[in-house]
Amino acid sequence: MKLYPIESGNFKLDGGAMFGVVPKSLWNRTNPADSNNMIDMAARCMLVENGDRLTLIDTGMGDKQSDKFFGYYYRWGDHSIDKSLKQHGFHRDDITDVFLTHLHFDHCGGAIQWNKDQTGYEPAFKNAKFWSNKDHWEWAVHPNAREKASFLKENILPMEESGQLHFVDKPSGDFAQPNEMDFGMLFVDGHTDKQMIPHIDYKGKKLVFMADLLPTAGHLPLPYVMGYDTRPLLTLPEKEKFLNEAADNNYYLFLEHDAHNQIITVKHTEKGVRLDRVFTFNELFN
Template identity: 55%
Template sequence: MKIHIIETGFFKLDGGAMFGVVPKVLWNKHNPADDKNLCSWAMRCLLIEDGAKLILVDTGMGNKQDDKFFGYYDLHGNATLHSSIAEKGFSPADVTDVLLTHLHFDHVGGAVQFSRDGSRLEPTFANATYWSNEAHWQWATNPNPREKASFLKENILPLQESGQLQFIQIGQSPFENINLINVDGHTEQMMLPVIQYKNQKIIYCADLFPSSYHVPIPWIMSYDMRPLQTMEEKQSVLRQAVDEECILLFEHDPVYEAALVENTEKGIRIRERGMLGDFLVE
């Protein structure tokens, strides 16, 4: 197995929304806001070579929205989904599977693109099976008013129309070396891949821990649909990370890709932050 970090650029979100009830005087030390109270966040995906499979986990925001949409989020940085995959020596046609943790636009936007002539929307990865789960799919295609702006039909429906979409049964995984943790606090049935890499485990945290600074239990986003459940789920995943010495991989941390955690007098906290390669034992 080989694991590659796929950077797809940065975007900005309101710092208060990203840290919820945590006072700005605390979170601003870690990710300083600009004059509009916006902080930069990564959109960090993962590419996994495992035997005959080339598995992409999440796809970033993509590039098919209009200037008005991107103006809300100030998409910036030089990396894109396509350029990052190419840097690893692959093309979109090589991807066999796309595992979508959930269907919010900053996770699924790159899964769909315009055709070359611009006449239609089509899956970006023509040879891939796209994986979601039925409960989350129903949640996303019949969204509640609070979450509706995060579920864009143009990011989602072409996957089903193409015939490339399949659903994962809860408690199962279509991949030999990837298990899935299902959580409901952020959104209905978000899936966290737990990757067995040689003798180590990597938990791809999606939006349960969007950054390394969200490890303390009360540090949760205002975007979460069920904040109390998020806190319970964070505690459970952190216990697993300590007990099994898992590496936490952060999708949105603007600086650090990964971290190790440990028990302290204040609860489970970061032991060390760094790049994923810093923690892999080859």
């Protein structure tokens, strides 16, 4: 097995929304805001090469939305999935599987693109199976009012219409390693229903793709929960349980949304679980 970080593009989000009830005077220390109160965000995906199988975990927001839509997200930098794949010697047509931690637009938007004459949509990875889970799919295609703006039908329904949509096995508990995947996954419900957090054993280390359970290193303190979470009081125990386990077992946390920290480890302190060390992917594995 080989792993590759795939940078799909950077953007910005409102710092207050990203930290919920936490005052700016606190979160601004780790995630400094610009004059518009926006903080730097990444859409960092992961490519898993295992034999002749190439699995892309998440896809970023893609580029098919309108200029008005992207105007809300202040994209910056020159990253893209195609550039990042090419850097590692791959093309999007090589991808055999696209695993989506959840179906919010910034995680799955890049899975679907305009067709050639822009009359409709088609899979951006024509040879891939798209993986979700049935409970989350139903949550996304019948969205609540709180999340409706994040579950965009043009990102979601074409997966099913193409015949490329598949579901991983439903777990009996909160952790499973479905036969369909090359890694295990933790199911969590605080951010959105049945978000999947991949756990990958790689070169003697446990690497965890954090998705929105821990967006950035600045979100380590338990009360630092995003305003986007649908069940913040459920996020708290899910996050506490995971972070204690991560500190106990020296997990390496791959941060999807932290524009400035790729991978971190955590440790127990008197104040709870806090940041221990920061790594780039290349420092850790090359």
